[in-house]
Amino acid sequence: MKKMRMLSSMLGVVMAMLILASCAQAPVPVPQPAATPIPAAAVPTPPPAEPIAEAHPLDGGGTLVLSTTTSTENSGLLDYILPVFEQEYGWEVRVIAVGTGAALQIGRDGEADVLLVHARAEEDRFVAEGYAPRRYDIMYNDFIIIGPDDGPIEHNNDISATFEQIYNENLSFISRGDNSGTHIFELQVWESVGLEPHSNPNYIEVGQGMGATIGMAIEMQAYTLSDRATWLSFPNKDNFVIVCEGHEELLNPYGIMIVSSSLQIEAAQAFVDWMLSPSTQALIASFGVEEFGQPLFFPDAR
Numbered sequence: 001m002k003k004m005r006m007l008s009s010m011l012g013v014v015m016a017m018l019i020l021a022s023c024a025q026a027p028v029p030v031p032q033p034a035a036t037p038i039p040a041a042a043v044p045t046p047p048p049a050e051p052i053a054e055a056h057p058l059d060g061g062g063t064l065v066l067s068t069t070t071s072t073e074n075s076g077l078l079d080y081i082l083p084v085f086e087q088e089y090g091w092e093v094r095v096i097a098v099g100t101g102a103a104l105q106i107g108r109d110g111e112a113d114v115l116l117v118h119a120r121a122e123e124d125r126f127v128a129e130g131y132a133p134r135r136y137d138i139m140y141n142d143f144i145i146i147g148p149d150d151g152p153i154e155h156n157n158d159i160s161a162t163f164e165q166i167y168n169e170n171l172s173f174i175s176r177g178d179n180s181g182t183h184i185f186e187l188q189v190w191e192s193v194g195l196e197p198h199s200n201p202n203y204i205e206v207g208q209g210m211g212a213t214i215g216m217a218i219e220m221q222a223y224t225l226s227d228r229a230t231w232l233s234f235p236n237k238d239n240f241v242i243v244c245e246g247h248e249e250l251l252n253p254y255g256i257m258i259v260s261s262s263l264q265i266e267a268a269q270a271f272v273d274w275m276l277s278p279s280t281q282a283l284i285a286s287f288g289v290e291e292f293g294q295p296l297f298f299p300d301a302r
Contacts, residue, residue, distance in 0.1 A: 061090040061091055061092075062091050062092075062264065062267060063091065063092045063093075063094055064091055064092070064093050064094070064113045064114060064264055064267055064268060064271055065093075065094050065096065065111065065112045065113050065114070066078075066093050066094065066095050066096070066112065066113070066114050066115075066116060066271075067096045067098070067103040067106040067107060067111070067112035067114070067115050067116075067117075068095060068096070068097055068098075068103055068115065068116040068117065069097065069098070069099065069100050069103060069116070069117055069118060069180060069181055069210075070097050070098065070099065070180070070209035070210045070211065070230075071118070071181075071182070071210050071227045071229055071230045072097070072116060072254075073095060073097035074097075074209065074210055074211040074230045074233065074234075075227075075229035075230050075232075075233045075288075075296050075297075076233050076287075077229065077284070077287055077296065077297060078095055078097075080283070080287050081280065081283050081284065081287070082095075084280075084283065085271065085274055085280075088274075089270070089271075089274075091267065091271075093271070096111075096112065097209070098178075098180075098209075099176065099178040099179055099180025099181070099182075099183065099209070100117040100118060100119040100122060100179070100180050100181035100184065101119070101122070101178070101179030101180060101183075101184070102178070102179065102180075103115055103116075103117050104117060104119075104122055104123075104126050104131075107126065107131055107132070107257070107259045108126075108129075108131055110259070110261040110262075112259055112262075113258070113259055113262040113263075113264050113267070113268040113271075114256065114257070114258055114259065114262075114268050114271055114272060115132070115256065115257045115259060116138070116254060116255075116256045116275075117181060117254065117255060117257075118181035118182075118227075118252055118253060118254045118255070119180075119181040119184045119185075120253060120255065121184075122181075122184065123135050123255045123257065126257065127257065130260060131259060131260055131261075132257035132258055132259060132260055133258060133260060134257070135255040135256070135257050136255060136256050136257070136272060136276060136301070136302075137253065137254075137255060137300045137301060137302050138254050138255060138256045138275060138276065138284075138299075138300060138301055139253075139254050139281075139284050139297040139298060139299050139300050139301075140251055140252055140253040140254060140297070140298050140300050141227055141228050141229050141252050141254075141296060141297050141298065142227070142228050142245065142246075142250045142251050142252050143159075143182070143185060143225055143226070143227055143228070143250040143251075143252050144225075144226055144227075144228050144231060144242045144244060144245045144250065145159070145162050145223060145224070145225055145226075145242070145243050145244035145245075146214070146217070146223065146224060146226055146231055146240050146241065146242055146243065147217075147222070147223035147224075147240065147241070147243045148221050148239050148240060148241075149239050149240065149241045150239065151171070151221075151223070151243070152165070152169060152171070153165055153166070153171075153223065153243045153244070154243070155241075155242070155243055155244070155245075156243070156244055157244065157245060157246040157247045158244070158247065159189055159244055159247055159249055159250060160189065160192065160193050162243065162244040163189050163190060163193055163195065164193055164195065166200070166223055167193075167195045167197065167199075167200050170200050170201060170202050171200075171202060171222070171223060172202040172204070172220055172221065172222030172223065173197070173200065173202065173203050173204070173222055173223050173224065174204050174206060174213055174216050174217040174220065174222045174223070174224040175197070175203065175204065175205045175206070175213075175224070175225075176205075176206065176207070176208060176209070176210065176213050176224075176225075177205025177206055177207045177208075178207050178208065178209070180209075180210075181252070182210060182225055182226070182227060185225070185252070186225045189225075202222070204220075204222070210226060210227065210230040211230060211234065213226070214226055214230065214231065214234050214240075215234075217240070218236070218237070218238050218240055223243070227252055228245075228252075228296065229288070229296035229297055232288065232292050232294075232296055233288070233292075233296065253300065254297070254300075256272055256275055256276075258272055275301075276301040277301075281299035281301050282299070284297050284298075284299045285297075285298065285299050
């Protein structure tokens, strides 16, 4: 009997342990409602990045100083092309128009950003001395001899023979005498024919620009050397005509250079690039055609 009670007690303990074990199991998870998706339109989209504009060397405006010859100003070329540049880039170009020698000196003195001149040997020397990194061909025209239509010199294309006749007959000749490109070329011709022009009592140096020199020659009925562009655009030719023209020795090339000491190097380079561009070269080629039936300058950018 005692054993029966012990067995019954042990069974009770086992049953209690089983009940406790079943109560210790993890509770059944309560299902949660599914999350409602957010509409795509409600998700804020970051704005697209603004494109970064490439800075242009001429942005902001300013002033470039162009030292050049009287022929580019007297002919009207600069008045024809520079407003296009100034409107396109917003920069002003201040022009100093003097003889080539003076223009080069202005560059040496650091008082210009760009030079536009026509005396090739002097330009090459300017570069060799380090005042400009290089010279660019930009355009050309030609030299001519002008004089009275009733004078002794007949129309020809022999510059040497024309100078010899002026010297041998003591004809009046007005020289610019200003170390300009035109004056330098004139002296080279006198040297090439072995003549000293000052031995002619009627040889006069005036130290003036091309327009003023032409005016004095007309007033004195004297011969002078001119570039064709200034002569064609000269308003009062009176009885003067071209007496010598057309020889290849009379070609008059122009070069453009950036002055090394310029404080506007990037802007100066942009200006030179614009001058050499096809659109500006076409602009140069069109100058004078409507009024004179021929261009006053021929584009020569390379």
